Amino acid sequence: MRCIYGLTAVFFLLLVMVGCQTDIAANSVSERLQTGTVGKLFRLTEPVSLDLRHGFSAKNLVSNTLWREIGTIAQGSVLKPVDTVLMVNAGDNYEAYLVVKGNQVVGVYLPVESAFVNATATVNVLLAEVTQ
Amino acid sequence: MIRSITIAIVSLFLMGLSTGCASGPKFAEVSATFPQLSADQGRVYFYRDGGIGGAAVQPDIKLNGKVVGQSVPGRFFYVDCPAGNYEVSCATEAEHKLSLALAPQETKYVRTYIQMGLFVGQVVPELVDKDKAMRSMNDCSYTSR
Numbered sequence: 001m002r003c004i005y006g007l008t009a010v011f012f013l014l015l016v017m018v019g020c021q022t023d024i025a026a027n028s029v030s031e032r033l034q035t036g037t038v039g040k041l042f043r044l045t046e047p048v049s050l051d052l053r054h055g056f057s058a059k060n061l062v063s064n065t066l067w068r069e070i071g072t073i074a075q076g077s078v079l080k081p082v083d084t085v086l087m088v089n090a091g092d093n094y095e096a097y098l099v100v101k102g103n104q105v106v107g108v109y110l111p112v113e114s115a116f117v118n119a120t121a122t123v124n125v126l127l128a129e130v131t132q
Numbered sequence: 133m134i135r136s137i138t139i140a141i142v143s144l145f146l147m148g149l150s151t152g153c154a155s156g157p158k159f160a161e162v163s164a165t166f167p168q169l170s171a172d173q174g175r176v177y178f179y180r181d182g183g184i185g186g187a188a189v190q191p192d193i194k195l196n197g198k199v200v201g202q203s204v205p206g207r208f209f210y211v212d213c214p215a216g217n218y219e220v221s222c223a224t225e226a227e228h229k230l231s232l233a234l235a236p237q238e239t240k241y242v243r244t245y246i247q248m249g250l251f252v253g254q255v256v257p258e259l260v261d262k263d264k265a266m267r268s269m270n271d272c273s274y275t276s277r
Contacts (some may be wrong), residue, residue, distance in 0.1 A: 009166045092229040093258050112217040112231035 016094045024090060026088045027055060028115035033078060035071040042067045042079065042127040048105060066130065075116050076101030079127075080110045088117065096125060100125055106121065144264070156273030159208065159266075166210065173212050174234035176220075177241045178257075179269050182206030186246035186253035194221045196209065201275065203244040203255045208272040230257040232233040241265030 030038040048061040067083035088096040088108055096108040099116060105125045107118040169175055174250050178193055192199045196218055202207045203222055213237040221229045222244055232240055243260045246253040 033183045081261075083263075087230075087259045092231070093256070094230070095232040095259055109229070111233040112219075 019060065024094070024115060025111070026115055027053060027090070028113065028117045029075075030114060031073040031075070031109065031116045032114060033073055033109070033111070039080070040069040041130040041132055042069070043130050045126040045128050046103065047127055048123055049107070050105065050123065052117055053120055056088055056117055058086060058088045058096065060084070061098070063120045067127070071099070073099065073109060073116055075099050075118070076106050076132065100127070103127070140267050150189055154206070156275060158271070158273060159269045162274045167212070169212060171238055172214055172236050174215050174236060174238040174239060174240065175210050175212050176218070176234065177208060177210045177239065177269065178203075178220075178231075178244065179208035179241070179265065179272050180244045180246075180255075181268050182271065186255075189224055189246060189253040189255060191222050191224050191255050194223075195219070197221075204275065206272050208269045208274045209275045220257040222257055224252050224254050225249050228254060228256040230259060240267075243268070262275050 008086045044061060044063055044065050044067060047063045050058045050061065052058060062084060063086040067079035068082050070078050070080045071078050076099045079100060081097070086096045086098060086108065088094045088110065093111065096110055096117075098105060099107045099109050101122075103120055103124055103126070104122040106122055107116055109116055171209055176195070178201060180203050184205075187205050190202050190204050193201050193203055195211060195213070200211045213234065215234050215238070217231065217233050219229055219231050220242055226249060230242065232242075234240060239262070241260050241262060241264075242257050243265065244255050244257050246255055248254070
């Protein structure tokens with residue numbers, strides 16, 4: 001009898017773990033990257049704390065890192081990290097690029113999934129263009 | 133009782149020592165021999181820090197479903213592949229994945245690490261930057277695929 005209780009508990013925990021996986025397709029917006037504006041290089045001059053929607057998390061962006069504009073999506077310009085990485089965790093891990101509009105971070109772009117994940121609150125970002 | 137605990141601790145220590153001092157050439161000794169990438173290719177390095185935690189858990193690492201190596205403490209290897217989108221996966225009692233986009237001539241670094249599972253440790257792949265990867269890979273031994 002005790003064994004059955006144990007197995008039931010384990011089964012329940014497994015179900016909870018599976019339930020905690022975030023469905024990327026259901027929690028992001030499909031976007032095609034337009035690659036017409038390639039080239040500008042920026043330096044992040046202050047650290048940025050990214051707050052993404054429930055179920056998504058990303059490490060804070062470190063200051064003094066380089067980001068290259070590689071195109072645009074409907075939500076803004078897409079910046080690919082040059083000397084750092086941006087990764088979003090949503091159960092599994094996803095490489096991500098930064099999406100900015102004006103001087104605000106509006107979310108992240110997942111290049112493999114061609115999907116945009118919005119930030120729960122837009123964050124001001126200080127980007128200094130680097131002349132090449 | 134004390135004797136068996138002592139034996140267990142010594143075994144654990146020796147196991148840790150053997151994985152921590154994984155034999156084989158270090159990155160600095162072999163990196164010069166790695167081939168140049170062709171114009172349309174990128175490189176993905178895979179490594180796992182040395183340590184005794186979950187040392188016996190060494191699952192396959194798959195790249196787009198194909199086994200390219202194993203997650204072994206204190207070891208690294210690399211895969212050259214055409215630029216494109218890739219999914220890295222490691223499975224024990226649960227499968228963990230990482231998606232990454234590889235550009236031509238680009239090098240990416242994937243660290244695998246162990247996290248606690250229900251019955252056995254789970255191995256998670258994560259993308260790391262070059263500086264962090266090199267700090268660890270300099271202490272790892274090369275495993276040819």
